[in-house]
Amino acid sequence: MSLDHAATKPHEQLAAALADDLAAVNRLIRERMASEHAPRIPEVTAHLVEAGGKRLRPMLTLAAARMCGYDGPYHVHLAATVEFIHTATLLHDDVVDESSQRRGRPTANLLWDNTSSVLVGDYLFARSFQLMVETGSMRVLDILANAAATIAEGEVLQLTAASDLATTEDIYLQVVRGKTAALFSAAMEVGGEIAGQNAATKQALYDYGDALGVSFQIVDDLLDYGGTKATGKNVGDDFRERKLTLPVIRAVAAADAEERAFWVRTIEKGKQEEGDLDYAITLLAKHNTMEATRQDALAWAEKAKTALDTIPDQPLKKMLVDLADYVVARIT
Numbered sequence: 001m002s003l004d005h006a007a008t009k010p011h012e013q014l015a016a017a018l019a020d021d022l023a024a025v026n027r028l029i030r031e032r033m034a035s036e037h038a039p040r041i042p043e044v045t046a047h048l049v050e051a052g053g054k055r056l057r058p059m060l061t062l063a064a065a066r067m068c069g070y071d072g073p074y075h076v077h078l079a080a081t082v083e084f085i086h087t088a089t090l091l092h093d094d095v096v097d098e099s100s101q102r103r104g105r106p107t108a109n110l111l112w113d114n115t116s117s118v119l120v121g122d123y124l125f126a127r128s129f130q131l132m133v134e135t136g137s138m139r140v141l142d143i144l145a146n147a148a149a150t151i152a153e154g155e156v157l158q159l160t161a162a163s164d165l166a167t168t169e170d171i172y173l174q175v176v177r178g179k180t181a182a183l184f185s186a187a188m189e190v191g192g193e194i195a196g197q198n199a200a201t202k203q204a205l206y207d208y209g210d211a212l213g214v215s216f217q218i219v220d221d222l223l224d225y226g227g228t229k230a231t232g233k234n235v236g237d238d239f240r241e242r243k244l245t246l247p248v249i250r251a252v253a254a255a256d257a258e259e260r261a262f263w264v265r266t267i268e269k270g271k272q273e274e275g276d277l278d279y280a281i282t283l284l285a286k287h288n289t290m291e292a293t294r295q296d297a298l299a300w301a302e303k304a305k306t307a308l309d310t311i312p313d314q315p316l317k318k319m320l321v322d323l324a325d326y327v328v329a330r331i332t
Helices: 010-017 019-032 040-049 056-067 074-096 114-134 138-161 169-194 199-223 246-253 257-268 276-286 289-310 315-327
Strands: none
Touching: 010 019, 010 056, 010 315, 019 056, 019 074, 019 114, 040 074, 040 114, 056 074, 056 169, 056 315, 074 114, 074 138, 074 169, 114 138, 138 169, 169 199, 169 246, 199 246, 199 289, 199 315, 246 257, 246 276, 246 289, 257 276, 276 289, 289 315
């Protein structure tokens, strides 16, 4: 079941509750992705920004700020910042992964070229830092700058660990916390920071974003072998790209000599043949690693919900709690 076919859609409830703020974010994004001298920049950016994404990360910033009572203008700047950082990383990721599809559409690097994708991504990173500075908060700049560095660090770690059968679950979690959860947690934390919240509340917001991001990525990795295109990418992409995700790491750890030889050939050496993906899925089922991974995703979703226990009850909090359940709805 895809997110769009879930019985309830907390992201749509959030979007409705934050409609005016989201409209302001979208206006600011269009304004700041413009370029007087390089028209390709808004062309490439618009292809991805306006591709029907749910604006989940900027909604986290808006929701956190509003939930904490903020009534100033700068949560809009921070939400746009988060979306620009996210879009920049997607542009770069598609080049690194040599992807041809994103959200069911051709990637920017396919429609234009790798050079355009990388340079436009760089432009968006620069724009994001301009937006951060406009808030006048050094702590906001610190949080988001650290997140940007952590994202890049996670991507580089994945490059070195992705096809190495010695990669452990701890390393996998470090990659996930870098490339995905870092922006979720920063998106939440800056909402509390701009609202002037105390350290305990900001930590709760950070912890929610961190756990939600880990759960989100584990679900995505799980569905890559789950026989569905719910993620908007081709089933088996991670296998073809030789990425060691949690279900495979666990299958490798449990493998006998013959199975390990299969993983060495297909993942470490990249010598893949017809039928290898089906056999890989068979091995995941044999060692029950899909179910174990599913339980991990559910546990991280519970951690996200628990992190908000100290926040006073209100409609936006309930939507964020429901969102954690929604993220794992595809695997329940």
